[in-house]
Amino acid sequence: MTRIDDLPLREELRGQSPYGAPQLDVPVRLNTNENPYPLPEPLVARIAERVAEAARGLNRYPDRDAVELRTRLAAYLSRTTGHTVGTDQVWAANGSNEVIQQLLQVFGGPGRTAIGFEPSYSMHALISRGTGTAWISGARNEDFTIDVAGAAAQIRAARPDVVFVCSPNNPTGTAVAAETVLELYETALAVKPCMVVVDEAYGEFSHRPSLLPLLAGRPNLVVTRTMSKAFGAAGLRLGYMAADPAVVDAVQLVRLPYHLSSVNQATALAALEYTDTLLGYVEQLKRERDRLVDELRGIGYDVTESDANFVQFGTFADSHAAWRAILDRGVLIRDVGVPGRLRVSAGTPAENDAFLEAARAVFKEHGTQPDTAAAPGTSAQPGTPAGTTTSEATA
Numbered sequence: 001m002t003r004i005d006d007l008p009l010r011e012e013l014r015g016q017s018p019y020g021a022p023q024l025d026v027p028v029r030l031n032t033n034e035n036p037y038p039l040p041e042p043l044v045a046r047i048a049e050r051v052a053e054a055a056r057g058l059n060r061y062p063d064r065d066a067v068e069l070r071t072r073l074a075a076y077l078s079r080t081t082g083h084t085v086g087t088d089q090v091w092a093a094n095g096s097n098e099v100i101q102q103l104l105q106v107f108g109g110p111g112r113t114a115i116g117f118e119p120s121y122s123m124h125a126l127i128s129r130g131t132g133t134a135w136i137s138g139a140r141n142e143d144f145t146i147d148v149a150g151a152a153a154q155i156r157a158a159r160p161d162v163v164f165v166c167s168p169n170n171p172t173g174t175a176v177a178a179e180t181v182l183e184l185y186e187t188a189l190a191v192k193p194c195m196v197v198v199d200e201a202y203g204e205f206s207h208r209p210s211l212l213p214l215l216a217g218r219p220n221l222v223v224t225r226t227m228s229k230a231f232g233a234a235g236l237r238l239g240y241m242a243a244d245p246a247v248v249d250a251v252q253l254v255r256l257p258y259h260l261s262s263v264n265q266a267t268a269l270a271a272l273e274y275t276d277t278l279l280g281y282v283e284q285l286k287r288e289r290d291r292l293v294d295e296l297r298g299i300g301y302d303v304t305e306s307d308a309n310f311v312q313f314g315t316f317a318d319s320h321a322a323w324r325a326i327l328d329r330g331v332l333i334r335d336v337g338v339p340g341r342l343r344v345s346a347g348t349p350a351e352n353d354a355f356l357e358a359a360r361a362v363f364k365e366h367g368t369q370p371d372t373a374a375a376p377g378t379s380a381q382p383g384t385p386a387g388t389t390t391s392e393a394t395a
């Protein structure tokens with residue numbers, strides 16, 4: 001049998017693992033930050049209608065520039081963030097992962113470097129590697145916030161071409177203050193011309209306003225968003241970004257022709273017609289997220305402040321054993337490789353109840369106090385150039 005290492009792989013891909021959150025068939029799945037609510041029936045009907053319309057034109061290539069969709073996305077962003085963006089400032093692709101890949105193809109690549117502050121969304125590192133961009137793993141504080149002075153020092157040492165800031169951060173749930181992003185932007189651009197990418201995949205779930213208004217007067221800033229989480233449409237594959245129109249022009253240099261199918265565009269447009277209904281689910285999920293934080297703290301867990309639709313909690317001497325024990329009670333959550341911690345996505349009230357019951361049962365045997373838990377190897381001291389990359393990718 002041929003193994004992939006027998007093939008003439010690019011050196012930097014040897015020994016790497018593909019992205020892979022376990023997909024197990026258990027009663028309660030709270031492991032990939034999906035929205036637990038299926039799309040409402042009237043929206044399903046509207047999608048069928050719009051897709052049928054699109055199907056009549058499937059003999060033709062799709063609108064290459066997805067103008068109608070980008071216009072609707074721009075209107076959505078303008079309305080929900082209070083910062084007006086135009087169609088020429090918005091770009092869409094098959095998931096924000098594709099947007100990030102396009103950005104790295106344009107601004108990263110061989111001989112170039114990207115940095116992120118870990119633990120964070122490990123696709124930033126994986127897509128960097130996939131595009132031949134060197135990856136630098138910056139560190140966070142012990143409480144998973146970004147230490148501004150430390151991060152600035154890491155940027156000055158690394159001289160990156162692309163800086164990733166994930167806010168709210170996956171897998172910790174931590175939001176990043178606007179002042180922090182500004183400080184990192186100023187620092188990075190003082191070192192050399194580069195791009196700062198703010199990944200706001202969970203922006204709609206935050207207690208804080210979007211970082212989108214920071215785009216004004218900052219052509220090297222990009223904010224990425226997705227319909228996978230807040231819009232409850234992970235299966236759709238639709239991500240987008242807002243940035244200076246020049247950045248939108250730049251990604252056209254690398255995007256595949258007709259990358260966004262007519263069916264995708266039609267489905268996303270239908271979903272955008274139901275924005276208010278879908279944002280109603282977001283409000284429910286935010287309340288459930290806050291309840292998870294409170295109740296986990298009540299049990300005695302150490303819980304990281306969350307601005308996303310998931311919660312990081314611990315600590316455990318053996319987080320994998322704790323993950324297993326919760327799974328044995330029929331609840332699948334995520335061990336993303338942060339020492340001593342696990343992550344649970346907010347589900348429906350009933351799913352969260354089932355999880356909390358399991359978490360309560362598991363606490364006595366597996367829970368420990370933060371100082372006695374495994375050392376958080378990912379949070380090196382501020383100013384340390386590189387922490388360790390979490391072993392597993394995080395959705």
Ligand SMILES: *Cc1c(COP(=O)(O)O)cnc(C)c1O
Nearest residue numbers: 095096097121170201226228239
């Ligand atoms: C889920 C997630 C994404 C979304 O990826 P899509 O390709 O849009 O599904 C992007 N960034 C972060 C941090 C995420 O957690």
